[in-house]
Amino acid sequence: MSEDHRARMRALINAPGAAVVPGVPDAITGRVAEQMGFPAIYLSGAGFANAQLGVPDLGLVTLTEIAAQTERFREAVGIPIVVDADTGFGGPLNVRRTVRMLEQRGASAIQLEDQLFPKRCGHFEGKQVVPTGEMIARISAAVDARTDDDLVVIGRTDARATDGLQAAIDRARLYKEAGADVLFVEAPESRDEIVQVAEALPGPLLLNVVEGGKTPMLPADELGKIGYSLVLYANSAMRGAVRGAQIVLASLQENGCTEEVLGSMLSWPERQALVGKPAFDALEARYHVITGEMP
Structure with missing residues (x-):
């Protein structure tokens, strides 16, 4: 039976225009993206490597690390x-195995690429x-492995850089x-290359924009057209x-407190609301009442 987030992912790739999908480094940022109205979020391998391991995308x-992160994201958000x-x-x-595991953990779409392992960031040299x-075998295996037909398989090629x-x-x-x-x-x-790709290939199509990378930034409405x-x-x-952390920590180091940068930080109530503390408080009170009534 199809899960709703996968059906919504299907609808998203078939809708008119270009949907912007932000990558998020952790569950709390995923929740921010959901609350701001983004239609989906992206679990980036590069972002995970940078933010969680402190290493480059190499x-x-x-798989087990990505599967665990997928599960964390799925518990935090309802969007694809x-x-x-x-x-x-x-x-x-x-x-x-990868597709089965990620599907079970709550993935709505799974991206596979044709690089030789170990892969490199798509905007690095030496790929x-x-x-x-x-790669055709990888795609075929992914399609065969999914148990939900709404699970979207994304086929990525890095051959622009090599061939x-x-x-x-x-x-x-x-x-x-x-x-x-x-x-x-x-x-x-x-x-011109972005246009050539769109003219030559059947949709749906995905474009990855990396600030400082090889692909120029174009507005989403233009990319949709x-x-x-x-x-x-x-x-x-x-x-x-990371830039925000640098700013806050620099002020803390210089001033010995964070008073100067409070306006750049979440307030205490905003932080607790974002992680759903009121709901946890209500649950705790409910179970406390039940416990108190037991002999």
């Missing part, structure tokens, strides 16, 4: 979650891609034929949070 994250599963953590049999047939734009387009077309629901050509390097359905800003919130 294939160091494991797009999960970055990197290369699928191995061959086709590993991909099957390598596997043979096309190997050129046309090779990336050719690969993506084959990934669609293998069953990918959404196509993702990583790191086009100009507006070009032909994209999803626009990822995978690590904007994480980078903003």
Whole structure:
């Protein structure tokens, strides 16, 4: 039986225009994104590596770590979650296990890429891609493994950097034929290339925007007109949070207190509301009453 968040993910990729999907580094930021009205959130492998492990995006994250984070996000939000599963953590049999595990933990969409393991950030130099047939096998295994037909499979190619734009387009077309629901050509390097991808490939399409990376930033409404359905800003919130931490900690170090930066921080009531403390208080009171009535 389809879960509602997956049905909503399906509706999102088929809706007119381009939906902006922010990456979030943790559950509380996911809740902020949900409360602000974003239609979905993204669990970025790079963001997890940076924020949770303090390492670069070089294939160091494991399936069990991503699965646990997916479960945390699902407990915190009701909106769809797009999960970055990197290369699928191995061959086709590993991909099957990856999809089953992430689906069970609450993923709404799972992104798989055609890099050689260990992968690298899509905007790093030195990437390598596997043979096309190997990625087709990954996509086929993912489609076969899902138990909910509404689980969205995103096929990503990094071949723009290794073999050129046309090779990336050719690969993506084959990934669609293998069953990918959404196509993702990583790191086009100009507006013209963004347009070429959209003109050459069937939708739905995803574009990943990395501030300071290879792909130019275009407004979401323009990308929707070009032909994209999803626009990822995978690590904007994480980078903003780190800058905020630097500002607060610098003030604390300089002044010995945080009075100067209180306006840049969540207030105490805002913090407790965001994590749902009033609801927990109500539950605690309920169970206290029950306990008090027992002989």
